[in-house]
Amino acid sequence: MEIDIKYNPISTRKKRLMRLEIANIGNPILRQVAKEVTIKQIDSEEVQTLIDNLIETMRFANGAGLAANQVSVPWRIFVVEVKDNARYPYKPDIPLTVLINPQIEYLTEDRFDNYEGCLSVPDLRGVIERCPEIRIKGFNRVGEPVEIFSKGITAGTFQHEYDHLDGILFLDKVKDTRSLCTWDEFKKHHEDDFIKQVEKVVARYGS
Ligand code: ZN
Numbered sequence: 001m002e003i004d005i006k007y008n009p010i011s012t013r014k015k016r017l018m019r020l021e022i023a024n025i026g027n028p029i030l031r032q033v034a035k036e037v038t039i040k041q042i043d044s045e046e047v048q049t050l051i052d053n054l055i056e057t058m059r060f061a062n063g064a065g066l067a068a069n070q071v072s073v074p075w076r077i078f079v080v081e082v083k084d085n086a087r088y089p090y091k092p093d094i095p096l097t098v099l100i101n102p103q104i105e106y107l108t109e110d111r112f113d114n115y116e117g118c119l120s121v122p123d124l125r126g127v128i129e130r131c132p133e134i135r136i137k138g139f140n141r142v143g144e145p146v147e148i149f150s151k152g153i154t155a156g157t158f159q160h161e162y163d164h165l166d167g168i169l170f171l172d173k174v175k176d177t178r179s180l181c182t183w184d185e186f187k188k189h190h191e192d193d194f195i196k197q198v199e200k201v202v203a204r205y206g207s
Contacts, residue, residue, distance in 0.1 A: 017053060017056040019053070020053050020056075020057045020071040020072075022057065022066075022070055023070055023072050023120055024120055024121070025120055025121045025169060025171070027072075027120075029072045029074060030069060030167065032167050034067070034069045034074045034075055035074055035075055035076065036075075037077060037100050037101060042100060042143040043142075047077070047100075050077065051077065051079065054071065054077070054079045054098075055079050055081070058119075059081070061119050064080065064157050065079060065158075065160065066119065067161050067164035067165055068165075069165065069167075070164060076100065076165045077100050078098075078102070078164065078165065079096070080094055080097045081095065082154075082157070087117070088117075091153055091154075091198075092152070092153055092202060094154050094157065097148070098141040099138040099139070099140070100140070100141070102137070102158075104159065104162050105134060105135045105136075106131040107133040108133045111129040111130065111131060111132070112130060112156075112197075113197065114127065114129070114130045114156040115179075116128055116160055117183065118169060120164075123182050124180060124181070125180070125182075125183060126174040127174065128173040128175070129173070129175070130159050130160075131159065132151055132156075132205040133151050133155060134149075134151075134155045134158060135147065135148070135150075136150065151205040151206040152201045152205040152207050153201055
């Protein structure tokens, strides 16, 4: 029997959401290159439940995104969502997006400085360069191909999550380690300047 990939199990089954444990830096799972998910697997209870729980865990932790290997599942899946985020008050909103087997294409040579943090790197932030215009291709949670054009700060969020799937943490890309700071010190000493920078990036490239 052929699997109908448009069938969406979440609409018909009772959700039992779980908050998953987030792996911290030092856990080898974060350094593994995650594996592609087959179209058949996308429709499985296992993958659908994982996606539900990734969303639940990201929201509970006030993250802007979460990759499957951050919850110790080495698959190429991540979720992203920003809506009035308390952790990142300056970030433009991003509608809930689930991406499976994503591929990123950089559409410009331009780069901008982004102050990033990560749920797997507790209480640390640092400046890294991100591309302000990207195209991502992948599959959504019902197995349909999707193509997303993303700009500015939002493009940075997608690149951060994508890097996780290749075992890369934002820290690996921090060029000037003097930019590293705790969240408290960021709020006290860097947030105001960074908000001005974010406004410039949004004005130039869009969100
Ligand atoms: Zn992260």
